[in-house]
Amino acid sequence: MKRRILGFIRIIRPINGFMMSLAVLVGAWLTLSETPSPLLLQKILLGAVTAFTLSGASMTINDYCDYEIDRINEPNRPLPSGAVKLEESLILASMLIIIGLAAALFTSMWTALLALVSLVFSVTYAVRGKRTGLPGNFLVSFCVAVPFIYGGFIVTNGFDYKLLFFSLMAFLSNTGREITKGIVDISGDKSHNMRTIAVVYGERFAALLASIFFVASVLFSIAPPILGLVSVWFIPLVAIADIGFIISSIALIQKPTRQNAKRIKNLILLWMMIGMIAFLAGK
Amino acid sequence: MKRRILGFIRIIRPINGFMMSLAVLVGAWLTLSETPSPLLLQKILLGAVTAFTLSGASMTINDYCDYEIDRINEPNRPLPSGAVKLEESLILASMLIIIGLAAALFTSMWTALLALVSLVFSVTYAVRGKRTGLPGNFLVSFCVAVPFIYGGFIVTNGFDYKLLFFSLMAFLSNTGREITKGIVDISGDKSHNMRTIAVVYGERFAALLASIFFVASVLFSIAPPILGLVSVWFIPLVAIADIGFIISSIALIQKPTRQNAKRIKNLILLWMMIGMIAFLAGK
Structure with missing residues (x-):
């Protein structure tokens, strides 16, 4: 029971x-x-x-x-x-x-x-x-x-621009993270006929594409303070997340191995959470 | 270079x-x-x-x-x-x-x-x-x-009570987490002569003691809303963290194995972060 x-x-x-x-x-x-x-x-x-x-x-x-x-x-x-x-x-x-x-x-x-x-x-x-x-x-x-x-x-019922940026950044960074996960699962996915980016185009391309998504998310993070949607607190906090995304992207491109991708996908989750904290503190 | x-x-x-x-x-x-x-x-x-x-x-x-x-x-x-x-x-x-x-x-x-x-x-x-x-x-x-x-x-320069509770909860839950980590590292710690709780008193006792720290942290989480230190937003968010701490404590006591402790120490970090988000949103 x-x-x-x-x-x-x-x-x-x-x-x-x-x-x-x-x-x-x-x-x-x-x-x-x-x-x-x-x-x-x-x-x-x-x-x-x-x-x-x-x-x-x-x-x-x-x-x-x-x-x-x-x-x-x-x-x-x-x-x-x-x-x-x-x-x-x-x-x-x-x-x-x-x-x-x-x-x-x-x-x-x-x-x-x-x-x-x-x-x-x-x-x-x-x-x-x-x-x-x-x-x-x-x-x-x-x-x-x-x-x-x-x-x-x-x-x-109207549109909240701050939340729009936040969701967009969550969408972009999570897509990068999913692609990175594909590098971790490549051998299992291959044998199960999953057509992930890493399986079809290889680890190196997957690492590059994932990094493009991470960097896109970083670029969008500049907009909310410029548009005055968030307070000054947003800036130092999102800076930590952004530096993290950039360091992780470089590390992933330099060494797109299974082991490294596994470590980086966990780090990305951390940067995503810090990005969320930036929006919370910047309200 | x-x-x-x-x-x-x-x-x-x-x-x-x-x-x-x-x-x-x-x-x-x-x-x-x-x-x-x-x-x-x-x-x-x-x-x-x-x-x-x-x-x-x-x-x-x-x-x-x-x-x-x-x-x-x-x-x-x-x-x-x-x-x-x-x-x-x-x-x-x-x-x-x-x-x-x-x-x-x-x-x-x-x-x-x-x-x-x-x-x-x-x-x-x-x-x-x-x-x-x-x-x-x-x-x-x-x-x-x-x-x-x-x-x-x-x-x-004065004392902020909200922060006092927050730090206390961080201290308590992190101590529980450290004890849980001791269950994960027990064999390595034993051979290196580390006198952790898990090494000296066994996994079962370590799981119990860790859970006491988690539950203490949960009990302290009731105080800030009662004392009116936080807004109503604190309550549903901290409830998620508290339920998490309690479920994880039960799971740890029921099965204080290395594998399970490893999973739970990661979950505890998640509950700690959600607890922090509760304080951020409850400001």
Whole structure:
């Protein structure tokens, strides 16, 4: 029984869900210009629920799609180990989708639409996107950036430029990171017929393309202070992230090996988090 | 030549230095109640310089002390590989200390004193602290918490209660994390005669003690909103971190293995960062 319950918890990957909820809260907070009303606060919390449940549904559907591969590579996962049955995983995913979309509908019609689009994107990735290389990377990056946009969307119906820049930078840097991950997974991906950048064009090209995305994100980071969207605090903090992105890009191009790419993909996550802290402190 | 320059960069571990600078900026930002004057801003940036250089000096001294061990275990590090000579590392550390303390003196007499104390603590850890188990863990946690305090110290001469709670929570959760790391490194530590909690009392006890520190940190997180030190935004964000700490504690106690401890020490870092984001958003 305990193994079954643990299986249901493990298959939804609650930590990913927490991250998605966190992103909704951060997106909402960045957009707010005054103390929110209790009603708005409630909507934002519903947004966090939507993010958590839809993330859980995507993760479950992802494991459902990977069942055959995981039976060989990851026999301890909830599905191949038998802790969760295949049909149970689909019921779980359906329930999570219903809760998530209901919470989104209680927020507004438009947020429900955005939630639905995000769900379609993440399921598309799970079903087919992984094999497609760059388009798949874009799908993942969309799913990383969308909860921030979603949080902002709950607060305002207009466009928040600060959040637009922030989401764009998250999208770009995460795409670079996904390409870098392709260098780490190259041998496994090759044997599974995944057409990632690293598999199709080689490690060196992947490292270069990833670095272009990182540098693009760095270049965009200059805009918010120039446009006066952020306070002076943004500058020293984003400088740390930017130096990090540039050092990591140089290191990756110089030595696009599996070992080095693995180290750098973790560092990139750190620079992304510091970039987020820059926006938080620069509000 | 390139190898030598890279060696000098690698030995100071610039990423750790960036983290320390980031913490000073975050500590200052959390303490500020109004837009800082140019003079204050300059002092805060000097604080970031102090953090970066003194961190670099500690890292270099640490590698100097570990030279004999690294010759066997980590032959590629700057000192054992010969990229940086032993005497050069001491000159480098001295120069970094002079720059760091000078920057601190330009800030104020009191910050210079705090910088000096922190340096003594981190060097104590490098020279002897590592072998001592819990006292060594406390030294590391002090060095993790102190840059936040330092940043706040630059801004105000009085005590900032919010920052006090924040630093205390950082101290407690990092101590738990250090104990967890002891479970990961148990076999290596045993053979090097390190008297960590895991070596002396076993994995199970270490897991339990680490969890007590995590839960203590969670309990302290209730205080800031009750005392009205933070806004309502603190609550949902810190809730994510708190749930994470509790889930990780349960997982660690249930299975205090090397593999599991390794996974959990990374998760703990994530919860710590989310806790910091909670303070940032709750300002």
